[in-house]
Amino acid sequence: MSSTDTAKTSSSGGHPSNDAQSSSTARQPDSEASPFADTTVGNAANEPIAAGAANITAGGSPGQQGADDSDGDDQPCQACGVFPARFQCSACQSVRYCSQECQASDWRIHYRECAEIVAAMKEEQEQENGDGTAAAVGQSQPRSRTSVPRLQQGQSGDAGHESLQDGQNDRPASDDPLGAEAANVRATANRPRRRPREPRRRPRLTAEQIAAFEEAERIADMKFYMLQVYKIIKPVVICICLSILWVKISMAGSDYRPTQSSYTVYTETPTSTVSQNILGSLANAGIIIAQIVIVTIIIVVLFKRGHIKVLIGFFMVVVAMLLGFMGYILLLNLIQVLRIPLDYVTMSFALWNFAATGLVSVFWKGPMWLQQVYLTVMSSLMAFSLTGLAEWTTWMLLALLVVWDLIAVLCPFGPLKILVESSRNQNQEVPALLYTVNAVWFMASPPNSILDREADKANEAIEFENLTSGQSNSHAFTQGHARATGRDGGSISSAGASSRNSGLDSTFAASGISRTSSSMALVPNSNRDDFTPIESRENIELRERQRSGPSPGRSYGPEDGNRQQSGPPRRSEDREERGEDPTGDDDDDDDGGGLKLGLGDFVFYSVLIARAAMFDWVTTMCCTVAVLTGMNATIFLLAIYQKALPALPISICFGMLFYFATRFALVPFLAVLGPSQIFI
Amino acid sequence: MTLLTFFGCALTAYGPSLAIFFGYIAPNAQLVILMVSSAFFWLISLLLASAIWFLATNSRNTFTSTIIYTVLLQELFRWCLYLLINRAESGLNMVAKHPKSKFNRSGYAFSAGMGFGLMFGIISYITQLVESLGPGVLMCPSCPSISLYFISAITVCIFTFHHCVWMMISFTGFSNRSYLRILWVIITHYGASYLTILNSSRTVNLGCAYSILGNVVLLIASTIIVVADVRNLYHKIS
Numbered sequence: 001m002s003s004t005d006t007a008k009t010s011s012s013g014g015h016p017s018n019d020a021q022s023s024s025t026a027r028q029p030d031s032e033a034s035p036f037a038d039t040t041v042g043n044a045a046n047e048p049i050a051a052g053a054a055n056i057t058a059g060g061s062p063g064q065q066g067a068d069d070s071d072g073d074d075q076p077c078q079a080c081g082v083f084p085a086r087f088q089c090s091a092c093q094s095v096r097y098c099s100q101e102c103q104a105s106d107w108r109i110h111y112r113e114c115a116e117i118v119a120a121m122k123e124e125q126e127q128e129n130g131d132g133t134a135a136a137v138g139q140s141q142p143r144s145r146t147s148v149p150r151l152q153q154g155q156s157g158d159a160g161h162e163s164l165q166d167g168q169n170d171r172p173a174s175d176d177p178l179g180a181e182a183a184n185v186r187a188t189a190n191r192p193r194r195r196p197r198e199p200r201r202r203p204r205l206t207a208e209q210i211a212a213f214e215e216a217e218r219i220a221d222m223k224f225y226m227l228q229v230y231k232i233i234k235p236v237v238i239c240i241c242l243s244i245l246w247v248k249i250s251m252a253g254s255d256y257r258p259t260q261s262s263y264t265v266y267t268e269t270p271t272s273t274v275s276q277n278i279l280g281s282l283a284n285a286g287i288i289i290a291q292i293v294i295v296t297i298i299i300v301v302l303f304k305r306g307h308i309k310v311l312i313g314f315f316m317v318v319v320a321m322l323l324g325f326m327g328y329i330l331l332l333n334l335i336q337v338l339r340i341p342l343d344y345v346t347m348s349f350a351l352w353n354f355a356a357t358g359l360v361s362v363f364w365k366g367p368m369w370l371q372q373v374y375l376t377v378m379s380s381l382m383a384f385s386l387t388g389l390a391e392w393t394t395w396m397l398l399a400l401l402v403v404w405d406l407i408a409v410l411c412p413f414g415p416l417k418i419l420v421e422s423s424r425n426q427n428q429e430v431p432a433l434l435y436t437v438n439a440v441w442f443m444a445s446p447p448n449s450i451l452d453r454e455a456d457k458a459n460e461a462i463e464f465e466n467l468t469s470g471q472s473n474s475h476a477f478t479q480g481h482a483r484a485t486g487r488d489g490g491s492i493s494s495a496g497a498s499s500r501n502s503g504l505d506s507t508f509a510a511s512g513i514s515r516t517s518s519s520m521a522l523v524p525n526s527n528r529d530d531f532t533p534i535e536s537r538e539n540i541e542l543r544e545r546q547r548s549g550p551s552p553g554r555s556y557g558p559e560d561g562n563r564q565q566s567g568p569p570r571r572s573e574d575r576e577e578r579g580e581d582p583t584g585d586d587d588d589d590d591d592g593g594g595l596k597l598g599l600g601d602f603v604f605y606s607v608l609i610a611r612a613a614m615f616d617w618v619t620t621m622c623c624t625v626a627v628l629t630g631m632n633a634t635i636f637l638l639a640i641y642q643k644a645l646p647a648l649p650i651s652i653c654f655g656m657l658f659y660f661a662t663r664f665a666l667v668p669f670l671a672v673l674g675p676s677q678i679f680i
Numbered sequence: 681m682t683l684l685t686f687f688g689c690a691l692t693a694y695g696p697s698l699a700i701f702f703g704y705i706a707p708n709a710q711l712v713i714l715m716v717s718s719a720f721f722w723l724i725s726l727l728l729a730s731a732i733w734f735l736a737t738n739s740r741n742t743f744t745s746t747i748i749y750t751v752l753l754q755e756l757f758r759w760c761l762y763l764l765i766n767r768a769e770s771g772l773n774m775v776a777k778h779p780k781s782k783f784n785r786s787g788y789a790f791s792a793g794m795g796f797g798l799m800f801g802i803i804s805y806i807t808q809l810v811e812s813l814g815p816g817v818l819m820c821p822s823c824p825s826i827s828l829y830f831i832s833a834i835t836v837c838i839f840t841f842h843h844c845v846w847m848m849i850s851f852t853g854f855s856n857r858s859y860l861r862i863l864w865v866i867i868t869h870y871g872a873s874y875l876t877i878l879n880s881s882r883t884v885n886l887g888c889a890y891s892i893l894g895n896v897v898l899l900i901a902s903t904i905i906v907v908a909d910v911r912n913l914y915h916k917i918s
Contacts, residue, residue, distance in 0.1 A: 626720065629717060680729070680746070
């Protein structure tokens with residue numbers, strides 16, 4: 001297949017198929033793509049399996065293949081960006097390089113997309129060639145670590161060994177045997193979360209290959225987390241901006257500001273002393289936190305007992321109340337401040353529609369963007385309702401939440417941790433439960449079908465996935481996750497995305513999904529005026545879902561020996577774990593589709609910034625940057641530790657620190673500089 | 681004057697940098713992350729400066745001394761940011777579109793500079809910008825016919841780009857150990873800051889014009905250095 005030399009093929013204008021035919025024997029009809037063909041042609045020839053004669057012939061002038069192409073010079077070197085990029089990847093012919101070194105170095109990044117392209121080409125080839133002869137073997141590249149995938153069919157056995165031996169002599173040659181492994185590896189890498197139904201054969205890897213593979217994994221990880229941060233920043237920023245907007249509007253002279261919860265026992269007055277404030281706010285915050293803790297525990301118990309429907313029903317009530325009641329308050333604010341003439345009939349009709357649409361899209365089904373919009377709006381509404389708390393109480397509550405978050409997620413007996421573990425233990429059950437819980441599962445179904453298909457034909461499936469996943473590894477990952485997670489809301493969404501074929505979208509969707517799950521969590525929060533604890537429950541649910549997602553990943557993991565070694569499986573597990581937890585507040589989880597940030601995190605980030613927005617613009621911006629940086633740092637740690645982490649502590653600590661520093665030093669400083677127009 | 685002033689000033693001050701942000705930085709995950717962290721660094725430097733200012737009760741209104749430590753702290757954190765990016769560079773490169781490209785570093789430097797610049801623009805101008813929504817107008821002391829908001833908006837815009845080019849020059853300077861470039865950055869930073877004192881001067885006629893013109897000249901000079909550096913890089917490669 002892919003092994004055909006690109007230059008040749010391109011010059012001949014034909015498909016690789018010609019070469020393939022000429023090639024001696026294709027051992028494997030199915031063999032997947034050959035990665036890289038160019039440079040190593042010579043080596044490849046030696047390999048038994050190695051590419052057909054065609055390659056060899058082509059091989060004579062490995063370097064120049066690219067040069068022939070008429071395509072021209074308009075494409076820079078993929079690795080270094082330099083211009084005369086005269087060589088192209090012989091397998092896929094889609095990228096160009098200025099030298100072999102560049103190709104080799106880029107291979108670990110390029111191999112995935114190469115595999116996809118090659119897979120597509122292969123199909124054509126096979127059609128042309130008929131069954132038997134077709135498969136060429138990938139040739140090897142000296143450097144290619146990942147190497148060509150071997151045949152998945154298993155023919156590779158003998159040949160594979162031989163080739164390996166060759167390869168060991170020079171590293172490059174080894175590909176084919178490796179290739180098979182590589183195929184597995186790649187497959188795993190691409191869709192870590194996917195769980196094939198049939199166990200895969202374990203490839204034998206040399207130490208080098210394993211190392212190379214691990215490096216590729218590391219890079220894929222990096223990319224994955226990078227993209228996740230990127231995807232998560234957007235909704236967080238939007239949520240923060242909305243909260244700021246609500247606060248600014250309500251502060252512009254409205255009579256309908258959210259009021260303090262009736263649960264609080266202490267009311268701050270301008271005349272009260274600092275010690276009174278501290279003690280009183282501590283009592284207030286303690287009451288709220290106690291509610292959260294109790295609700296969390298109840299949720300954990302319900303979850304362990306499997307009363308998912310109770311939880312779902314509860315969440316639905318909470319969401320309806322949040323959307324209806326807080327939406328009503330916000331609407332009153334808007335009407336008053338913007339002086340909109342509106343009668344009650346119209347308003348109640350609009351509000352009803354708003355809340356009902358929200359319920360349907362969150363718990364049943366709806367377009368992805370709508371769900372994301374609702375989740376974001378719900379988070380900002382929650383945050384808005386929390387701005388009714390007195391200032392001291394807010395800070396005390398945030399500080400206590402940080403502590404609770406740490407305890408719940410990291411302590412051996414933290415409720416969230418227990419929740420995650422129990423969900424893990426009940427691997428099979430939990431996902432199903434979660435699945436049902438997420439009203440969203442509907443969306444998931446298409447992806448599942450895809451998965452099934454894939455499972456049936458592993459190779460094809462892989463190719464297919466690659467194609468669908470599109471270019472970015474991250475996509476593949478997310479999709480994989482999503483599929484693995486399957487039932488999780490997140491996975492569902494991602495699945496939907498994958499069905500759409502848009503990899504990026506899928507990631508985004510995944511984040512969106514996670515949000516949805518989180519949104520459920522939010523809902524409880526919204527009740528929160530009354531029940532803060534509820535939030536925690538929701539988070540828990542989310543976490544549960546996340547977990548469920550991960551569990552599938554695991555199942556898949558065992559299947560692939562390689563992966564487990566390489567660690568993607570690990571990662572998936574971790575992520576699953578992450579599905580986490582921080583109860584009310586929480587964290588990121590990445591499971592299914594990617595990192596997940598609990599709605600609780602959204603809410604309390606927004607609460608902090610909304611509180612800052614009630615003071616000053618400069619403070620608001622400082623806190624925003626601090627919170628975002630804290631979030632980035634958390635995700636960075638997540639990438640390092642690969643387990644569920646509390647998302648609140650770093651961000652909230654930065655945010656509070658910056659709030660007070662800004663308020664007491666920076667703002668007066670700027671108040672002196674600003675009017676004098678001194679810029680520093 | 682209210683909404684019109686607000687939008688005019690906002691777009692003058694932030695328009696160009698936002699265009700660059702959405703056009704170049706926003707599509708790249710690693711650049712966005714880099715920008716956020718560099719904004720964070722700048723913020724820390726300014727918080728430290730404000731802490732010093734807060735403690736130095738006697739010289740609170742002496743801008744010449746305030747500028748000294750503020751600029752120095754910013755340059756110090758620029759160096760810290762460089763050290764950080766230097767360590768993270770291999771990771772960043774892995775994720776970049778062209779992992780081997782020699783121009784990656786320039787891109788990182790530019791995004792980091794944009795983080796500094798945007799944060800600078802927001803922190804030092806947003807209060808005035810919000811005030812410009814109000815019914816009143818403040819006139820610039822040295823150019824009484826122009827509103828203070830507009831002069832500040834132009835200065836903020838220039839400073840944002842200043843930060844970008846300073847970051848690029850100093851990154852080249854740090855990595856090549858070219859002390860001239862580092863010195864140039866520090867000197868021009870001081871120069872640009874001291875020039876803005878003219879804005880509020882009541883003795884210098886048209887002080888704001890001198891300040892803006894001087895800053896533009898400095899910006900052009902720095903830009904020439906940046907262009908020369910990048911061209912050098914290009915020639916080295918090819």
